[in-house]
Amino acid sequence: MLDLEHEPEVYVDEFLSSFFDETEKIVVFEENFCLQYSLEKPRADYFKLKRFLTTALRNFREIDDKFIAGLLLKLQKDVYSLFDYFAKLQSATQVPDIIYQQKFLSSLKPYIAIQDEIVTTKASRDLYEMKLKQLDEQIKVLSVQSQNEEKLKEIKVLKGKYADAVHYFALARDRTTELGILLTEYEGAFHSIFVERFNTLKKNYFARLTDAINVKAYHLDKLLWDRAERNKRIVDFLSSANIEGNYDTKTFIKYYLRNINVNTSADKEWHNYLKIAMELLD
């Protein structure tokens, strides 16, 4: 029987609160920033349009190596570190079962105590098993020798030790089995609660983080083009390239799509999204 100080939910919640501690702080920080300044939310998904941001930043830096500076540089670093954190979190939370096995269970003191006791009990069991073999050998050897009183007395002592060893061996063996069952009970008792609560939290944090990153990436996109149209080298470059359109990502995508045959493209889903994005981008 499990002897738990609290309900299983308490152990799970305590662990998850600690596991998502950094994520919670980041999400709250970013949400507060967006709320404090009522920052506009984009309609397009900047996780899908990220490569256009990256390409535009790279292209403009090639045209003018001093282009990415000041606020643009600060925001670029901020947005990309958030994208990186998002990817890191995705990877770290991909398989809840692994987190459950490797991190959650090992955070439970009673579970660790059982694991430790199993190790000790198994060692004790193995020791008595070895001792039984030794005593058995010794008794056999003495039994075939001349049976004087002294030898008989010695055999009697060994048999007494053998009986004790059998007793302790049986105790250790039974305890190992009991502990094994208890360990399995622990593993089962928390699993469904853990996975359910973990997935709920994970979904919530990813949704909120996605929104916050999208807002910042949208502002990076706008700032990037605002700075581009103020940069003489970039203006000259775009003008002489006979590009028609506005200083924005929409024009960038339009020219990208012109060079792609969406029907034969390997990544139709993404290219179809770009067509939708053309409508969503203001």
Add this chain to the structure above:
Amino acid sequence: MFTEYTEQEVRELVNAVKKPKTQIRAEHIVKDKKVDVNTIDVKSLAKQGSVRRFEENSILFREGDDGTDMYLILQGKVDVLHKDNVVASLEVGDMFGEMSLVDTMPRSATIRVSETLSALVLSRSNFNSVISTEPNIAFRVMQTLSKRIRLMNQTIFMLKNKGEEEATDILEDSDTAEGITDDF
């Protein structure tokens, strides 16, 4: 992560999101506009700037804002507002906002579009470049500034002698009423 932004930086971000679209290839667009090129060398300016369109009633900047751009009206009209009162109206060929680029002081008037506007916009760096390479444009800017100083002196004189209401009436009737504010 956990990057802190100053109020000024956030304002820049918000402005970047809210600003109207700018078309690429300003030079080609300006050729199509019926601007009196005698008033200013539009072609030279167009090489440095960009043309933007603003809808009626949109605010280009407000009193107290930092000045980052200068505007030349290609089409349409704007009202100059001081403490919510229209003190002047500007039209095709007029320029405004250049003083903030010269003295880096905040805007002292609000500009509201009264008739759908198409304007050539020059940033501070482009403005500096134009001034240093195009003497005729530098001269035109000097003329505008000089006119404003004269009007300012005239305003002060009238206020001193006739009272604010009468002075404003006189200035509103003036052909060069844009000079009422020291910078917009």
